[in-house]
Amino acid sequence: MSKIIASAAIRGARKIVDRAEKKWQQALDRWGANEPVGFPNTAYYLPIIYGILGLKVEKLADMEQVLHKCKLLLPPPVKATCHLPYLAPALDAGMATFFAEEIIEAIKYLEQPDSYTKQEDVTDSNIWLGAADDVILRKRGVEFVDGTAPGFAAILGAAPTKEIAVKIAQELQQKNLYVFMCAEHDGKRFSEQLLAAVVQIGWPVRLVSFGPEVSAVVFAIGFATRVALSFGGIEPGDYRKILIYNKDRVFSFVLPLGYVTDEWYANALGCVNWGFPIIADTPIPEILPIGICTNEHVVSNVPHDKIVAKAVEVRGLKVTVTEVPVPVAYGPAFEGERVRKEDLYLECGGGRTPMVELVITRPMNAIEDGKIEVLGPEITDVSAGAKLPLAIVVEVAGRTMQEDYEPILERQVHHFINYAQGLMHVGQRDIAWVRISKAAVDKGFKFHHLGALLHAKLHQDFGRIFDKVQVKIFTKENDVRALADQARMAYRERDARIEGMTDETTETYYSCTLCQSFAPSHVCIVSPERSGLCGSYNWMDCKAAYEINPTGPNQPVDKGECLNAKYGQWQGVNEFVFQASRQKIERYNFYTIINDPMTTCGCCECIAAVLPLCNGVMTVNREYAEMTPCGMKFTTLAGTIGGGITTPGFIGHSKFNICQKKFLAGDGGLKRVVWMPKMLKEMIAGRLQARAKEIGVPGLLEMIADETVGVTEEEILPFLEERGHPALTMESIM
C-alpha cells in the first residue's frame, strides 16, 4: 500500500535535502556566497526551482532560501499506527527532493565542470550529458509540443541484462518517446548497458544519458518544466499551471528498474506532481486510484517484455505509429542515428559516388500511386563495403499540387530516410549522402524500401497537397549522372523563381501563429523577403502549410495598402496583427530594428541588437553561449525580448534572413552589421559574401567583428575603424 511508498519517499527526501544542505555548506566555505552557479547556457536558471518557486538561483547565496523552502516542505515521518494522511506530504517531499537535487547537481557543475559533456552526444571519455541547454530544449522541446515526441520515459537504474535494456530502449524509441536515463542498480546503469550493446546514445537518437546518479532525474523534470515555461508560455512560479500542462501535454512516465531505494521513491513521488506515473519492474506496492496522474499512479512488478506497453497504457497515451513497410525499426527517434564505418554495408553519394534527389510534378495519368521501381543493382546484388551511385526520383501528381511545393517535399526525403533504423542520410539535392548499415541489410532492407517509406510518409504528412506518388530508384552511374544534370536544371529554375519573388510584387503574405501557445500576442508575418524568425518557415512553406491545413496557424494575409515602403508597413498586415495578437499589437514594421520592429516569440534563430557606439547592429545565434557586445548573452536576450512583444533596438530573425535583401533595409541593411559570432559567420559565409558584393561592399565579411576581436563595443570599435566598416559613416542609427 502507498503508506510504504510515502514513508520511504519522506525518508528519502529528508536524506537528499540533508545531503544538499551539506554540499551547499561545503561549497559556500570553498567559493563564497557570490560564486555564480547554474546549468550551462540556459535562461531558466535551475529550472524546477525557477518554474515552481519562481526563484532565480544565480549564485550560491541564492540557494539558502531554496533549502529553507525544502525544509518547510519536508513532512515528519509517517507513524506506524493511526498515521496522518501521507500522500500529499509525500508529494511535497518529492518536490523538496527535486529542489535539493537541483542544488546538488548545480554544485556538481561547480566542483567538477567536466562531469557532463554539455552537448547532444556522448564523447569517448564521458557518457553523461547533463542538463540540456536552451539550444537542445528549443530543438527537442518543440517535438513535445507538436506531438512528434509524445513524451519521455525516465529510466532509473538498469535492466537485468543489456539485451533487455536494448529491447526496452528500442520499444520506447519506436513509440517516438525520448528515453531519459539516470541512476544505477546493482552496479549497472541503463545507459552503460546500451553502450555495451553497441547502441548509439545521445539526444539525436532520443536515448539521453543524463547522469550516473539518481539526482540526474532533475534534468528530465527540469526539461519538462522548461517545456511548460517556454512552449506553454507559463510564468515562472505559476507552479500549478506548469504541472497540469505537463500532465495534459507531456505524456511521460517513470520506469524504475531494480531495487527502489528511499531516494528513488522520493524522486518518483516528485514526478507524480507532474502527472508522470511510476511503472516498476519490482514488486513494490501499487497506488491505483486516479486523480493526480491521468490513470494509476504506481504500477509494479511488470515483466520487462510488457513494461513499455504497460507504461503507455497507464499513461493513457495513444501512440500513432504509421505503418511504414520497411523491415527495420522506423521513427523520428532514429533520425539522429549514425552509421559508423565499421557497421557500413553500402554507401551512396557524399562525394564518393554521384547521388541526387529530386521531387518532380507529373501529370495525373503519368503516375501510378505506390509504384516503386529500382533501376539498376539492388542492395542484394552487391557485397558489404560496396559503393553505388544513387538517384531518388519522387514523382507526384495531384489536383492541388504546385511546382512550388516540390522543394518542400524534397526536403522531407532527408528526414524520412533518416527515420529508418540503420540508415543515415546527410545533405540534399545533388550533395546527398546515404549510408546503410550491415544490421539494416541483415534485416532485409533494400533500395525498394526507400521508395516504400517515401510513399508511405509523404502520403501521411502531405497527402492533402497531392494525390499520387511513385518513386524511381536509379543505381546505374550513367542514369544517375544524367538525372543529376536534369535535376540541377530544375534546382536552378526553382531557386530563380523563389529568389525572384519580392515583397513588392507579392500581394499575399502568410501569418504564422504556431508559437502563440507560448507567446500569446506574437504574430509572425512571413513575406518572400522576410522568412520566419525561427528559420523553419519561409513564405513558400507557409503557403504549403496553409494548403495542407487551411484552418491552421498559417493563414493568408492580404497585405493591403502600403503605409511605409522604407520600413515595410502595410494596412492589411496591421489589421491582421491587431486581431491575431488579441488587440495587443497595433502595428509593426518588417525592415527595421528601431521603429516598431516586428514582435519576437523567443524561438528566433538569431537576435539582433543595436550597438549605439558602433552606429550599427550586432546579431547573435542561439548556439553561441558566450557574452556579446550588447552586454547580454543570447539566453538573456531571448528572455528579455521574447514573449511576443515589440522591443525597439532588438529584433529576432532567422539566419537565412541576414542575407535576404530586405534585412534591416529601413536602417541601412546588411551594412549595419558590425558583429556576429564567428560560427555564424562561417555558417552563412557564402551567401553573405554574395550579398555583400551586390551591395557594393565585397569585403564586408572581413569587416564584421566577432568574439575573437572582442565582446564589448569598446573592444570592437577600433577594429571597425581600422577595417573601415561602412556603418561608421552611415547616418546615426538612433
Add this chain to the structure above:
Amino acid sequence: MELVKTNSAVTIFDRVKQKKPCPFGADGRCCKTCSLGPCRVSGTGDVGVCGASAEVIAARNFCRMVAAGTAAHSDHAREVALLFRDVARGEVPGFEIKDEQKLLQLALDFGVEIGSRHLQDIAIGVGERALAEFGKQEGELAFVKRAPLKRQELWRKLGIVPRGIDREVVEMLHRTSVGVDQDYRSLMRQGMRTALADGWGSSMIATDLQDVLFGTPAPVRGKVNLGVLREDEVNIILHGHDPLLPEVIVQAAQNEELLALARVKGAKGINLAGICCTANELVMRHGIPIAGAYLQQELAVTTGAVEAIVVDVQCIMPSLVQVAGCYHTEVITTSERAKLTGAVHLEFNHHNALEVAKKIVRRAVENYANRGAVDIPQDEMDMVAGFSRDTINYLLGGLHRASFRPLNANIIDGRIFGTTGIVGCNNPRVNAGYVHETLVRELIANNVLVVTTGCGAINAARAGLLRPEAAAEAGSGLREVCEAIGIPPVLHMGSCVDTSRILLLISEQVKEGGLGDDVFQRPSTACAPEWMSEKAIAIGQYAVASGVRTIFGASFPTTGSEIFSDFLFNEIEDLTKTKWVFEPDPLEMAQIILTHLGNKRKALGIDKTRKRIFYDMAMRRALDAF
C-alpha cells in the same frame, strides 16, 4: 454505571426510561401558539380551536424548529463575528489573525477591498461585513454566491434566497405565530429561506471566521472516550459549542504557575478533555482528547475524576448540576446566554477571556484535593480529525497539485460509490451509538465515503472509524482510495456548525466537474441518524434546499400530518429536486442511501465501468492543460 448508582446520580439513561415522549408533540400535532389551546389534533379532518389543520400545525412546528436551530447557529456566529471584529481592531489581547490566506478569500467573497491595504484593515472590513449579514434587510447573503450557479438560479426562481440572517428568523417566527401564514407550502418557502440563512449564512460565517481566528483545521491525531480522563491529573471537561472558551482554557492550562499549583496539589498535570462540539473544536485545532458526545456529559462527571466541567452554549443538560452534586465536580457556566441554576457562573467576554480562563483552571486545580473515589473506564480510541475543506483539497494532490479532481475522478470511476455526510446528535431514545455505527459501517463497506460533523463524528470516532486503519473495513474501492491518500474512510470535518464545510465541499465538487452541474445530480446524501436538536432540523432543511437527499432517523416531527409529511417526503422534490426521507433502522437507512447513490450514478452515466481513454496529440491539445 455501578458507580452512578452508588452515588445516586440520575442520568439521561435513567430519565429516558421514565419519560415517554408526548405522542402529539412527537409527531407535530400539538399546537400551543396561542392560549386557545394547546390543541391536539388527531388526523384528517380534525382541527384546532382556530381551525388550524394538522398540516398547518405540523408545518408551523417544523418551521419553528428550523428557526430555533438557525437562531442557535446564528447567535453562535454573531458572537464569533463580534470577537473577530474586536480582534481585528486589536482590542482582544492574546488573539490574532491565524489564517491570512482565508482572510483574503473572505475579503474577496464579501467584496472588501484588498489592494495594498494593511491586513488589519482588511480584517476589520471583513468583520464588519460579516456582522452586517445578520441585520441586512434586502438583497442576498454574500455566501449564496459560493453555491453552484444552477442552485443559485433555482433559489432565485423559488424566491428563497435569504436576505438577512436575523430577518429570516424573525419572519419565520412571525409567520408561525397565531393567525399569520397558514398555508404549509408558503410556510415552507420561508422555512427553506431561513434554513439557507443558516447553512450559507450563519454557520458558514461562524466556520470561516473561526478558521481565520483560530487556524484552519488540518489532520491531527486525537483520542476519544472516557478513558482519556487521567487519574493522576486535574481533569477539566469543556463542553458546549463556542470555540473561544476552549481556546483560552487551552492557553490557561499551559500556564506554568497553574501547572506548578497542580503539582503542589499532588496532580501530575492539567488534563483537558472535550464533550460535544467543543470537543470537536479542541481535537481538530489542538489534538486535545474527546471525552464523549452529548450523551456522555453526565457520565464524564460520574467518573469522579472531573474537577470542573466548564460549559458555554447549546446541548448542556441542566441535570449536570444534580449529577455533579454527587461528586466533587464543579459545574462552571461561562456564557451570559446560558446559565444553570446551582452552577458557578464565571462569565467570559472578549476582553477578560484569558483572565477568567485562568480563574477557572485555578478553581479546578484547587478542587483536585476534594476528589473522592475515582472510576475511569479504560476505553480509549485513536482517531484522526481535522479534515476541513481546504485540507481535503490539499490532501488530494499535495501543495502543488491540490484539487478536488481526484475525489471526483474516483467517484466517476466507481472506486468511491458516493459520499454521505453524517451529522447530528446522539439520542438515548434509540440504541444510541449503535445506529450511527451500524449505518457508517454499512456505508463504508459499500464504498461510500463518509464525511461527518458534530456528535455524529464523535460517535464514529468512538467506534474506531476515524482511524486510518478503519479503511480495512471499507469496500475494496474506497479502501484503495483511503490507503492511497492515507485517510480514514470517515472524515471528521468539525463541529455541527461546520456542517457548512460539507456544503462547500459539495460546491467545490460540482465546480470541479464530471458530476453534473447542480448538487442534486451528485451521488451523495446527508443523514442524521440519531438527531434530537432543533439545530439538526435546520441543518437537514438547508441540506434539502441545497439539493442533498437527506435521511433522518430516530423520529420525525411531522408524521402526525400525512399531508405535510408527504410534502417533505415527496412534493418538495418538485421545488428543490430532492427531498427528506425518514427511516429509523440503520440497515434500511443504508439501503435507501445506496439505492439513491446508485440511481444518481446511473443518471450521470457513471454506473458502468469507465473505459480507459488513450490520448493522441489532438486530444491532448484539446485538454485544458492549465
